[in-house]
Amino acid sequence: MAALGDKAVAFSLVCVPECDSTNTRLMAEPPPDDGRVHVLAADVQTAGRGRRGRVWQSWPGASLTFSALWRFAPGAPVPAGLSLVAGLAVARALEGLGVEGVQLKWPNDVLIHGCKLAGILVELMPGRGRTPAAVVGIGINLRLPADAAIDYPTGVTDLAACLPAPPGAGALLARVLAELQALFEIYAAAGFPALRGAWQQRNAFADLPVRILGEAESLSGRCAGVDEDGALLLETETGLRRVLSGEVSLRVAG
Numbered sequence: 410m411a412a413l414g415d416k417a418v419a420f421s422l423v424c425v426p427e428c429d430s431t432n433t434r435l436m437a438e439p440p441p442d443d444g445r446v447h448v449l450a451a452d453v454q455t456a457g458r459g460r461r462g463r464v465w466q467s468w469p470g471a472s473l474t475f476s477a478l479w480r481f482a483p484g485a486p487v488p489a490g491l492s493l494v495a496g497l498a499v500a501r502a503l504e505g506l507g508v509e510g511v512q513l514k515w516p517n518d519v520l521i522h523g524c525k526l527a528g529i530l531v532e533l534m535p536g537r538g539r540t541p542a543a544v545v546g547i548g549i550n551l552r553l554p555a556d557a558a559i560d561y562p563t564g565v566t567d568l569a570a571c572l573p574a575p576p577g578a579g580a581l582l583a584r585v586l587a588e589l590q591a592l593f594e595i596y597a598a599a600g601f602p603a604l605r606g607a608w609q610q611r612n613a614f615a616d617l618p619v620r621i622l623g624e625a626e627s628l629s630g631r632c633a634g635v636d637e638d639g640a641l642l643l644e645t646e647t648g649l650r651r652v653l654s655g656e657v658s659l660r661v662a663g
């Protein structure tokens with residue numbers, strides 16, 4: 410069985426013209442545990458999902474949308490910081506293409522000049538007799554329609570705005586998978602602490618005054634980075650607070 414951190418990870422890649430959501434499909438119909446990381450990519454999603462119940466909108470050719478099912482070693486603890494590692498992998502893939510100014514917005518949006526270029530939705534699949542696993546769903550804007558109306562606090566951008574000759578979806582997918590594999594290897598061996606510095610170098614809100622909007626409460630403070638579990642650290646008037654990546658939204662205060 411292949412698990413997070415195995416040295417030689419083989420991928421199985423299925424590309425479909427359309428599905429509801431690549432995350433939903435892999436969660437509902439998990440592929441066999443045959444030693445490979447199963448990747449499902451769709452040209453268009455009819456019910457693409459984002460964090461906090463948001464919709465990930467889809468148009469033909471507008472974005473790379475895919476999900477990868479990663480299985481963990483039996484009995485492994487819930488991996489802390491996994492979604493931050495996925496964001497870092499996307500950032501590194503983009504940087505490898507020459508995209509400048511890639512930043513990460515905790516927990517896992519990828520920004521260019523404050524505008525959202527990519528989003529990540531990690532969903533854990535409990536073991537229930539099977540090997541525990543996570544579905545890592547990634548959407549990267551390639552070329553958004555000019556009239557796309559997407560609700561994001563600071564706006565959205567696409568790769569066509571960042572590069573004179575952006576790659577196609579297939580080439581970008583290969584780069585992101587290679588980065589995911591490389592980072593997951595480090596992560597499995599040494600955990601999130603080994604990647605924390607790389608994440609913090611790209612922290613879009615480092616040292617800025619921010620507001621965290623949760624379901625029950627909102628918190629204001631200075632963004633003091635992330636801890637060794639990937640939790641956000643917030644310096645508030647009453648001391649250092651640790652925010653777990655639950656149903657919260659992060660904004661620049663003001």
Ligand SMILES: O=C(O)CCCC[C@@H]1SC[C@@H]2NC(=O)N[C@@H]21
Nearest residue numbers: 430457458459460528529546548
């Ligand atoms: O920005 C977010 O809140 C996360 C967006 C995640 C979108 C990707 S697209 C591929 C995968 N399938 C989904 O339904 N969602 C993720």
